Amino acid sequence: MTQALALGIDIGGTNTAFGVVNRRGEIVTKGSMPTRGHETPHHYIAALQQALQPIIEQAGRDNFVGAGIGAPNGNFYSGDIVFAPNLPWEGVIPMAKMVSDALHMKAVLTNDANAAAVGEMTYGAAKGLKDFILVTLGTGLGSGFVANGELIYGHDGFAGELGHVIAVRNGRKCGCGRMGCLETYASATGIVRTAHLLLADRDDATILRGQGDEISARSIYIAAKAGDHFALELMEYTGRILGQTLADAVAITSPEAIIFFGGLANAGEMLLDPVRAHMEANLLNIYKNKVALIQSALPDADAAILGASALAW
Known part of the structure; x- marks a missing residue:
C-alpha cells in the first residue's frame, strides 16, 4: 500500500538531520550526516544525495510529494541560503535548486525557525x-x-x-x-x-x-x-x-x-x-x-x- 511521504532536511551548523515523514507526522526513517567537512556546497550535496538515496528508494520514490529544507538564513522566496554565519560556506547558495536537481523532486526551503512554525502548525501545538x-x-x-x-x-x-x-x-x-x-x-x-x-x-x-x-x-x-x-x-x-x-x-x-x-x-x-x-x-x-x-x-x-x-x- 502506498502512502504520501515528505522528506525533511534540517541543515545545522554542525550536523544535517533528515527523515521521511508521513501525513500523520510520524517519522518513518531518519538519519544524519556532518554539515562540515565538505569543501564546497556541491561536495555537500553529493554527500547528502548519497546519504538520502537508499532511504528514498526504500520508501518508494513515487510516494514522495517533495522535500522541505530548514536552514539558517534560508529564503523561502528564492530557495537560497544567504550569508549564513554558522555554515561553512560563504555567500549565496541556491540550496533548494541543488537539492531538487540532486534528488529529482520538488524542494522548498525556509529558515529553521519558520520551518519549526510550519511544523508546529501541521503536527503540533x-x-x-x-x-x-x-x-x-x-x-x-x-x-x-x-x-x-x-x-x-x-x-x-x-x-x-x-x-x-x-x-x-x-x-x-x-x-x-x-x-x-x-x-x-x-x-x-x-x-x-x-x-x-x-x-x-x-x-x-x-x-x-x-x-x-x-x-x-x-x-x-x-x-x-x-x-x-x-x-x-x-x-x-x-x-x-x-x-x-x-x-x-x-x-x-x-x-x-x-x-x-x-x-x-x-x-x-x-x-x-x-x-x-x-x-x-x-x-x-x-x-x-x-x-x-x-x-x-x-x-x-x-x-x-x-x-x-x-x-x-
Whole structure:
C-alpha cells in the first residue's frame, strides 16, 4: 500500500538531520550526516544525495510529494541560503535548486525557525491556530510569525526576526553587529552570559559559581529547580526581558498564542511564569489575558525534521 511521504532536511551548523515523514507526522526513517567537512556546497550535496538515496528508494520514490529544507538564513522566496554565519560556506547558495536537481523532486526551503512554525502548525501545538508566534530558545533566538494561517515572510523573505529586535538600548553586543538584541539576553547563550556577568560582579552563594565555563542553560535550570536563589534570579531576569519584548510583538500581530521551543524553553513554567507576568504587565489593555503561552508539542529530537518536512505538503 502506498502512502504520501515528505522528506525533511534540517541543515545545522554542525550536523544535517533528515527523515521521511508521513501525513500523520510520524517519522518513518531518519538519519544524519556532518554539515562540515565538505569543501564546497556541491561536495555537500553529493554527500547528502548519497546519504538520502537508499532511504528514498526504500520508501518508494513515487510516494514522495517533495522535500522541505530548514536552514539558517534560508529564503523561502528564492530557495537560497544567504550569508549564513554558522555554515561553512560563504555567500549565496541556491540550496533548494541543488537539492531538487540532486534528488529529482520538488524542494522548498525556509529558515529553521519558520520551518519549526510550519511544523508546529501541521503536527503540533499550533494545529488549528491561525495567528501565533513560534519562538525558538536555543543557542540564539529564532521566531516565526503566522497571521491568518500563513507565515509572514515580508517582501524579501526575511521577516519575523524577533531575536534581533533591540530589547535593551545600547545593550550587549550581538553577533549581528548591533547592540542589545533580544537573543543576547533571552537564549541559552544569553542566560549563560547573564550568569557570568553577575557572578563576576557579585559574591552570591550559588552552586553555579563552582561550574565556571561549564555553566549552561540546563545547569541553570537544574540549580533553579533545586531552589538556588541566584539561578531563580537568572530565570526572572531573562523572563522579564523576553516578556517585555513579547508585549511589543503582540501589539503588532495580536496572536492567539506564543509557542516556545528549544533547550531553554524546556525550563517550562520556571521561565514562562516570569515571561507571562512581565508580558501581561506591559500589554495594552485590549490584549490582556488573551494570549496563551504554550510549550511546543513536538519532540525535541525530531522537531527539526518534522518542521522541515511540513514545508513539502
